[in-house]
Amino acid sequence: MTELAVLDFETTGLVPGQDEVLQVAVVDETGAVLMNEYCRPQRHTAWADAQKVNGIAPQDVCGKSPFEALVPRLQEILSGARRVVAYNDGFEKAFLDAYGIPSRGLRWGEDPMAAFAQQMGGQKRSLSAVASFFGYEFEAHDALADVRATLYL
Template structure:
């Protein structure tokens, strides 16, 4: 089964009112197989989110929409294992992906279990988990491709720990 790592950037935290502005998918070898900005259908400004990921309305003005990219994304993940850091968040914006994938794993939950720190109200952020495993950021944190690569690094670290006697 192929394994892919997915990350998104959004206009905010709520799938009912916010939208995707970037998506990236990385394969198990660390190749970026999908990395694109997305033009929101409704949102015209997202200053709070923009301060975090740096993606402006001008950046996405000519980008494809979520619906334009969805067929390619579904073709990639159909029948695959999909690993996402904070899967519930990303899948809130992409519920079709959860159905298409053969298996979805939340790297954030596995990381919390590994370090023995479960807290429903405060989870470890991806950059903390990535730093913990010695990941060297290839670009800006809070951009989808870099975050998907960080998720891959954390997941592979956790799998190596599982393999130790």
């Protein structure tokens, strides 16, 4: 059992059950990569708005497995963690639920976004902004870079 699993998704959009996972990354408490996979959507052939944010183009994922094929492995990783953490964890929870991984069955740690907002008077800030506040610079919206930044926080 791993102590911590830090999770992040990059997706075709923001609507769980409608939009799909394009990249999933998980690291443990030491920063070791437990999963970093790009995924081919089953229902979407283009996602221009999301592509502007995450830089993942259809040709980047055309030969990849669909996220559904990774669900059993991801569920095993997350279920085997003492704590699961994600920045703005409501987003990841909603996508997990949409893909049949019950988020309520996982042991969640505190959401770093919520913790920072509580300390700073309630204003929620992006992962990039909070990481920068603590002196950590990275290229946001790559799932692996995002989980590493979240682990740092």
